[in-house]
Amino acid sequence: MAGKAAAPGTAVLLVTANVGSLFDDPEHLQKNWLREFYQVVHTHKPHFMALHCQEFGGKNYEASMSHVDKFVKELLSSDAMKEYNRARVYLDENYRSQEHFTALGSFYFLHESLKNIYQFDFKAKKYKKVTGKEIYSDTLESTPMLEKEKFPQDYFPECKWSRKGFVRTRWCVADCAFDLVNIHLFHDASNLVAWETSPSVYAGIRHKALGYVLDRIVDQRFEKVSYFVFGDFNFRLDSKSVVETLCTKATMQTVRAADTNEVVKLIFRESDNDRKVMLQLEKKLFDYFNQEVFREDNGTALLEFDKELSVFKDRLYELDISFPPSYPYSEDSSQGKQYMNTRCPAWCDRVLMSPSAKELVLRSESEEKAVAYDHIGPNVCMGDHKPVFLAFRVAPGAGRRCQPQERSLREPCP
Numbered sequence: 001m002a003g004k005a006a007a008p009g010t011a012v013l014l015v016t017a018n019v020g021s022l023f024d025d026p027e028h029l030q031k032n033w034l035r036e037f038y039q040v041v042h043t044h045k046p047h048f049m050a051l052h053c054q055e056f057g058g059k060n061y062e063a064s065m066s067h068v069d070k071f072v073k074e075l076l077s078s079d080a081m082k083e084y085n086r087a088r089v090y091l092d093e094n095y096r097s098q099e100h101f102t103a104l105g106s107f108y109f110l111h112e113s114l115k116n117i118y119q120f121d122f123k124a125k126k127y128k129k130v131t132g133k134e135i136y137s138d139t140l141e142s143t144p145m146l147e148k149e150k151f152p153q154d155y156f157p158e159c160k161w162s163r164k165g166f167v168r169t170r171w172c173v174a175d176c177a178f179d180l181v182n183i184h185l186f187h188d189a190s191n192l193v194a195w196e197t198s199p200s201v202y203a204g205i206r207h208k209a210l211g212y213v214l215d216r217i218v219d220q221r222f223e224k225v226s227y228f229v230f231g232d233f234n235f236r237l238d239s240k241s242v243v244e245t246l247c248t249k250a251t252m253q254t255v256r257a258a259d260t261n262e263v264v265k266l267i268f269r270e271s272d273n274d275r276k277v278m279l280q281l282e283k284k285l286f287d288y289f290n291q292e293v294f295r296e297d298n299g300t301a302l303l304e305f306d307k308e309l310s311v312f313k314d315r316l317y318e319l320d321i322s323f324p325p326s327y328p329y330s331e332d333s334s335q336g337k338q339y340m341n342t343r344c345p346a347w348c349d350r351v352l353m354s355p356s357a358k359e360l361v362l363r364s365e366s367e368e369k370a371v372a373y374d375h376i377g378p379n380v381c382m383g384d385h386k387p388v389f390l391a392f393r394v395a396p397g398a399g400r401r402c403q404p405q406e407r408s409l410r411e412p413c414p
Contacts, residue, residue: 009393010114010174013046015376016054016230016349018184019105021331021383023058026067028333029383030074036377037387038080044372044391048117048173049084049109051075052182054232055163056105061095068093075107076133086110086130088119090146090167091137100141102150102165104231106182118402120170120177122147125222127172127402145169149216151209156186166213170225174394177402178357179217183231185209190283191239191343192263198240203308206234214315225402226357229316232385236346237305243268243279245305246288250278287341294345295337299324306347317358319373319390321347326375326386336379349375351390361392 015037022029041049057064068091076087090106110117110130118127123144140148150165166183185206194200210233218224247268255265266281280287294302302325309318325345330338339345351373353361361371376387 009395009398010048011044011046011370011391011393012173013041013044013049013389013391014180014228014230014351015040015049015051015387015389016182016232016351017051017376017382017387018054018232018327018349018385019383020055020058020103021385022071023056023064023067025331025333026064026071029331029381030067030071032333032380033377033382034074034078036380036382038078040376040389041080044389046109046391047111047114048171049111050180050230051107051109052180052231053105053107054182054184055103056091057093057095057103061093061101061103065093072135076135081109083112084109085112085133086117087133088130088145088169089133089135089137090140090143090169091135092140092148092167093137094139097139100139100148100150101163102148102167102184103163104148104165104167104182104184106146106167106169106180108169108171108180114173118172119145120172120222121145122170122222140167147216151186151212155209156205162186164209166231168217170222172402174396174398175402176360176394176398177225178360179225179227181213181217181227181229181231183210183213183229183233185232185234187234188236188239188343191281191286192266192283194236194239195243195266195281196240198238199307200236200239202234203236203238206308207311210312214312226360227354228351228357228390229353230351230388230390232348233308233350233352234348235306235308235350236348237302237344238307239344242302242305242344243281246293247278251275284342286344288344291339294339295324298322299345302345309350309352315354316352317355318350318352319361319371321373323373323375323378323386323388326388328384329386330381331384333381336377336381340384349385349388351388360394360398361390363395363398 088108117130147168188194188202250268253267268279269275326349328340372391
């Protein structure tokens with residue numbers, strides 16, 4: 001299944017998916033979701049595949065435990081995945097711990113044709129050969145094969161039960177070492193607050209959290225390697241600029257609460273045309289009269305307002321986006337392209353990479369034309385987020401070599 005005879009190198013598929021909706025309505029959504037996911041696997045035929053999930057288990061993890069078990073079992077034993085004879089699954093199921101719970105789930109699948117794959121033990125500081133299929137859950141803090149942190153409460157004090165954080169693993173594939181980081185950053189709590197300043201206060205919080213993660217994965221504890229960071233970054237379009245552009249010829253009406261005088265709603269009306277309502281903005285309402293603007297030409301006209309990654313332009317790279325905003329889609333299983341009127345559509349779900357990882361991917365692109373960066377299930381309801389994937393090939397001899405045989409990572413590679 002994996003790899004074409006004419007295409008040398010190791011095929012890699014990295015997927016990020018906020019799957020909270022799948023566990024809130026598993027009967028209607030999981031089957032479609034899995035079918036679309038398997039189709040991407042079939043199309044790109046990866047040797048090594050990583051699936052990073054956020055909000056794994058949905059809003060109520062304890063109530064969803066049976067659905068979680070079924071989903072994991074399906075991924076590990078389905079006919080579509082039968083040629084992946086080794087797997088590692090890391091599920092943060094410690095939902096009773098407010099201090100540690102992140103609701104992150106990381107899946108790694110290795111094709112049977114792939115030889116000598118190693119994973120890094122962060123405690124022993126050595127690579128270990130990957131054999132068989134193993135699932136780790138509950139308290140991931142004690143698992144030496146990963147690093148996991150939940151962001152401190154003071155990062156987002158108004159959210160008492162935030163589940164944002166990251167999980168990092170390190171791999172040696174085709175004699176090339178790289179880190180894979182599953183990440184979930186903070187959302188916009190209020191459309192009204194996001195609209196007040198440019199950049200928004202929430203963008204500043206995400207900037208701080210992502211900066212912390214990047215500093216953490218390149219600190220002095222371990223040798224530096226290429227890294228891919230993929231997850232739900234919750235990056236949003238610059239709200240103030242978007243509203244000004246969408247409502248250029250509109251007048252704004254402010255609605256305040258009678259008891260507190262707090263702004264609770266903004267209504268933008270056309271100056272003429274019978275003062276037609278163009279946009280209504282509330283804490284959790286973003287109701288624009290013409291959703292086509294977010295879908296037309298994959299929302300390309302809105303990319304100029306996608307500014308949050310620019311802060312990290314020297315540390316993180318992304319391929320050109322050619323798919324529509326990945327969030328917030330309708331959770332109605334009969335709707336595949338409709339956005340909810342809760343937030344301004346945005347590219348929340350991304351696959352980002354370090355400069356050295358970029359070289360790996362672009363080398364693949366120049367040699368094989370085998371790079372794809374896209375979303376999954378464009379016409380099918382996948383929940384409120386569309387998964388996003390990056391497919392590429394690691395060319396033979398590319399990247400930083402790793403010497404896995406019981407060698408400490410602090411020792412130099414030959």
